[in-house]
Amino acid sequence: MAHSMHFAAHLQVLRDHSLSFGVLCGASQSKHLSHLLPFACLYSAPKYPGGHQVRISNASDAEVKGLEIELLLYMTDQWRISAAGTYLKAEYGNYLARRAQTDLDIDVSGNKLNSAPRSAFSLVTDYNQSFAGGSLLYRLEHYWQQTIYFTVFNDDVSSQASYRVTNASITYASSGDKWQLQLYGKNLKDEEYSTASQDFASTGVNHLISPPLTFGLKGTYRFN
Numbered sequence: 001m002a003h004s005m006h007f008a009a010h011l012q013v014l015r016d017h018s019l020s021f022g023v024l025c026g027a028s029q030s031k032h033l034s035h036l037l038p039f040a041c042l043y044s045a046p047k048y049p050g051g052h053q054v055r056i057s058n059a060s061d062a063e064v065k066g067l068e069i070e071l072l073l074y075m076t077d078q079w080r081i082s083a084a085g086t087y088l089k090a091e092y093g094n095y096l097a098r099r100a101q102t103d104l105d106i107d108v109s110g111n112k113l114n115s116a117p118r119s120a121f122s123l124v125t126d127y128n129q130s131f132a133g134g135s136l137l138y139r140l141e142h143y144w145q146q147t148i149y150f151t152v153f154n155d156d157v158s159s160q161a162s163y164r165v166t167n168a169s170i171t172y173a174s175s176g177d178k179w180q181l182q183l184y185g186k187n188l189k190d191e192e193y194s195t196a197s198q199d200f201a202s203t204g205v206n207h208l209i210s211p212p213l214t215f216g217l218k219g220t221y222r223f224n
Contacts (some may be wrong), residue, residue, distance in 0.1 A: 177222065
């Protein structure tokens with residue numbers, strides 16, 4: 001199976017994202033990934049109920065297949081449209097994982113890798129308007145992705161259902177780009193979604209909720 005640089009970079013993003021929560025999503029012994037991800041998939045959890053010991057388990061293999069398509073269109077010299085779509089099938093191979101604060105090993109073979117949506121799509125359009133003394137850049141972004149799981153157990157309580165986010169901005173740049181002023185709006189539909197979670201077993205699941213509908217004004221000045 002051939003792998004492109006885009007596909008490898010996408011795996012790197014997943015790997016770095018998961019590292020923040022104690023999981024490296026990859027497989028060192030998978031025949032599909034051995035030349036892309038030279039490391040094991042590690043999962044850390046307390047070894048005994050109420051204890052402070054840490055158990056490191058090794059996912060011996062995983063199967064990752066995917067497709068990424070990018071499209072860039074110049075409608076005019078000022079108007080540009082870009083789109084990207086991904087399809088990713090990422091599943092653990094033979095893997096017994098232990099839940100936090102338990103002695104129970106669970107077979108998670110066949111479960112989806114952490115934070116790996118099956119499908120995702122982004123659409124961006126921007127328009128640059130130049131005039132005497134500067135320019136205006138109008139930008140609109142839209143992103144959608146399918147359900148993701150934040151742990152190897154693929155529990156619904158530690159997951160994020162499919163969601164979509166829309167952002168927009170207008171940026172004024174002075175002649176020579178000496179200074180810029182940007183008016184922006186993020187999460188315009190006020191979508192509630194999380195990008196990570198932690199399962200504390202006895203106290204419940206903690207989700208990292210992304211910011212709600214937000215407006216702002218940002219300025220930049222270059223001294224050189």
